[in-house]
Amino acid sequence: MNAFSLAISEAFALLAGFDHRVAEIVGLSLQVSGLAVLLGTLIGLPLGACLGVGRFRGRQLLVIALNGCMGLPSVVVGVVVYLLLSRSGPLGDLGLLYSPTAMVLAQTVLVAPLMAAIARQTIEDAWHDYEEEFRVLRLRWIDSVRVLLHDCRHSLLVAVLAGLGRAMSEVGAVMIVGGNIDRSTRTMTTAIALETSKGDLPLAVALGLVLLAVILVLNGLALVVRQWAMRRYA
């Protein structure tokens, strides 16, 4: 059997056998990335919306910076968060390094700008559409932000899914701040990196296929929810 068919049959065995260890790792990945995306949503979407609606000096620079952050290497985020959380760093007293919380923080830093950048574009387009209407109603800008966030909720799902995709698939940041500790901070991606470095390439690919399956299921769920919601409000 060649490496690929071996990997695929191993992936099915992992999925079918419901390997307890794999389930644990998938669970941690979902928890960490899910929370990071939740925090990213709470921070990134309002931030993006403010940038989309606001008109102030330096806004263009902020937009460029934000779009640039979409390409931020996860390793850089990992190192920066590591230095912050390290015992010798400014937040060292919290003792958060090598914990799932640290991984959530790092991934939040990673996905919030991405989600904000996508939200900014979405909200700005919608704002152009409603601007006259809102101005005549003399809506305060903060109300405009709130209303547009609500109005674009279906399109903003794309921002959330992009954040989730980036969080679930990144390895650099969680590896550095989580430490890839067995049964504590090992996620799908760090497990894949570990199996690759142990030379067990079929298992690495199999885990990759499991990760892909998980991401596909999440995207499918999101699509179903979106369609249900769209039917509600045309």
Next chain:
Amino acid sequence: MSDAAPMFPLRVRDLRWEAGGRAILDGLDLDLAGEGITILLGPNGAGKSVLLRTLCGLLEPQAGTIDWGGGRRPESGVAMVFQHARMLRDSVCGNVELALLPARLAAGERRERALAVLERVGLAQRAADSARALSGGERQRLALARAWVTQPRLLLLDEPTASLDPSSVDRIERIVREIRTEGTRILMTTHNLGQATRLADDVVFIDAGRVCEHAPVQRFFARPASQAARLYIQGELPWRMAF
């Protein structure tokens, strides 16, 4: 009508607005007293929409003055319904509540007021439906409700019945009359001359960015003073390209 600042008589003097080297408003003068329905007539490109947009504060006049009852433009009390009103992806009621956000009411009161006005435009049954699922006529009534709910003293309507069927037009006209009865000053544009005779107290005829004629409705249609108005009423005025 909580705003105590005076609004009428509204005096527009020598209003100018230019786009792309073409004068849209070319020294326009207009006086509006505090009551009734005034209908703006005039060919496309005459400057009607720009005038409405200037009055509601979307456009700053490039020259000229607008005197609101002896003072500046009041903070509130002017509402506008666009020809193509944008509706949020929200319920019918939610779209009306949008207009009440600046008033900072409690959610319950906001809802109550929105439902009350929806009742008056005949959309109470559809309050919970999606605004984007409404028909053209219903949509326009919703737009009127959204403007009405703020209890404006001046309501600007930009062709509120364009491309609606006759029964929808009739419903809109009844609502406009009702709003007027409650003391709101109405300034609206239309190309429907029948509608003008049915609704207007007076008519303002604009051509080439100036007011050619401002007269009570019967006199305007019986004895138009200007040649342009006469041709327009007879449907023979050559329409200028908008841009």
Next chain:
Amino acid sequence: MANGLLKFLGCAAVSVMAWVSPAQAGETIVLASTTSTEQSGLFNFILPIFEKDSGIAVKVVALGTGQALDVGRRGDADVLLVHDRAAEDKFVQDGFGVDRKDVMYNDFVLVGPAADAAGVKGARDATDAFARIARKGSPWVSRGDRSGTHAAELRFWGSAGVELKGQPWYKEAGAGMGPTLNMAAGMGAYTLADRGTWASFKNRQDLAILYAGDPKLYNPYGVMLVNPARHPHVKKGAGEKFIQWITSAEGRRAISAYKIGNEQLFYPLSR
């Protein structure tokens, strides 16, 4: 309207806060160690025994020796288990670590393509083997990551008198042992590996052990506590218990008992 969304997000935020501070049962120490010990499977074998005996959970962060020492220097680990004697001694001397003890050893092996173009199989000793590779210019993949293995490799190049700068056959991976072996397998290159990682490495392709056994390839591991005087949060009691256990008779027994196939990978060092 927008209120519903805000309420939902608020609830979500509260539940995040609840999850982020989990209740920690029992004591936990962070052990910064090397990829070789982690990936060989040794920790998976001996740590459950220690955890059962002591009730102390050990979280292993596997890095190169140099990185592991950095982590200790910053105070981000409680205990270090690494393999670079010179660097370890300096670490203790500089006051970053205390209580250093020998734990175990294994050995480095020279692996390369089975065809052995450089002929290291017939080398007199390890230094000669390195010299032959350099003479032939056979491709070599170095860890290049300041790990214990990297340090050992550089010592051999030094004693063989090989100048590495600008050599086209010398590639620095800047990676752990596993990825370096993956590269060597892919390129048909030579490299120096620790026996533990090699034994558990699966993607060997054409690679084989070509030279081993020189006493200079001896690879000793030491354990030490991060200095609690410098980093007061270090779990001194639990860390000392671990150091004591891994150098005790039970610890030595556990290390000796770990085998892959029939091969014993690590040999305990008695005090």
